[in-house]
Amino acid sequence: MQMNPHVLIVEDEEPIAQLLKYNLEKEGYRVSVAGDGEEALLLADEGKPDLVVLDWMLPKLAGIEVCRRLRSARDSRNTPIVMLTARGEEGDRIRGLDTGADDYVVKPFQMSELLARLRAVMRRIRPALADDKIAAGDVTLDRGSHRVKRAGKDVHLGPTEFRLLEYLMQHPGRVFSREQLLDAVWGSEVYVEARTVDVHIGRLRRALNAGHDFDPIRTVRSAGYSFDVDG
Amino acid sequence: MQMNPHVLIVEDEEPIAQLLKYNLEKEGYRVSVAGDGEEALLLADEGKPDLVVLDWMLPKLAGIEVCRRLRSARDSRNTPIVMLTARGEEGDRIRGLDTGADDYVVKPFQMSELLARLRAVMRRIRPALADDKIAAGDVTLDRGSHRVKRAGKDVHLGPTEFRLLEYLMQHPGRVFSREQLLDAVWGSEVYVEARTVDVHIGRLRRALNAGHDFDPIRTVRSAGYSFDVDG
């Protein structure tokens, strides 16, 4: 189940936007186009793009602003951003990278260079997209079919447990605090008790470890939880 | 996030300042508070904060001015700045980002959002502080996975022992007094007996040296302790 990556183009100059759209579609991407910053945020929110190509000079909402909002906590997917800047805007470029852009291309650009850059960013930031699945140890999580398996057998998880496991498995071994998990899984705008994380971890464990004796979820006292592939 | 980053809050409204202080400390930051711009520059100079939270509306010295001076040559550390602005001050916001602020949060804000933003800025600007491993001799300490190994084998440490070792390993060979260690590991706001450090050093030694004959922790009589990589 390999869906073509979805690219959002944010560019106010119509000819350039169309050129990009044409070439990217030929390359196999699904493409949306936004003409200004507000539209960009709207489309990003509902389209869940896998990658954003962002022009730096925009009407209504500056590129940096779009970049920052895309990067805000609601975007737990950490969508990679490639910005387009005009020659000589060194300061903007650096600020862009600081704000969370992943790469930039200087206008005017060779289409082939842009495509190469996009491929590179995709590979670097979301290797997971190449295959829709994450696997660690004997646990497999499939984003496409929304399924989790342990040792080949289906495991039923609630939506929150699924996202929790997904987030933990994205960085195996890494310990996340309850606050980090709340931010990433629940979102920064809702307030829930930190201990709620514990309860969901418990439910996740019960579902995941039924019939197994190794628990891949590690508790680190007064620090948080992590997903470990073993020992 | 454990070798607690130091945050300087510049905010003239006392209740907000206290709220911030409380939450940031709970999050594990060390916190200083400045009530106006002049105090801010003073504290920034002597406290060497890792991050500054800067209110835009200040008595005596406007936020933008503080921002500019923090950014001037004296601050070679390029300390990241997050500014707090009131809703609708778009112009200020942009000028702030131009002046060198790294991000902003609009008042009123959700605490969780601010915390997330601070974490993001820290990650972006100083990955070394938030992440990575320290190694010295045959001991490795990994902040990300919260693990300590001696000669490749896992060593289990309590939270305090972990932070203690982390602090010592950051400056191998350097001797820290009990007071310094209390300040850095326990925090300046709690009062505990200086001898408590001894007990934790003992526990740390027992865990770290099990099955080894070289003790990397050196006692310097009437001075303190240090982590030494070799005899």
Next chain:
DNA sequence: CATGTCCGTCACGATAGTGTCACGCAAGGC
């Protein structure tokens, strides 16, 4: 409406971790 699923919160018990003390040994100074 009845039923089922999932969620967030609470309360309780278990246990790992913490701070302090006291005792005895070790390290110097003289």
Next chain:
DNA sequence: GCCTTGCGTGACACTATCGTGACGGACATG
């Protein structure tokens, strides 16, 4: 050698943190 001071550590009471069963509410489904 003797005395003073500093350090190591077992013991212990206390606390913080974690796991989990229970419960009521939200929401969807039939």
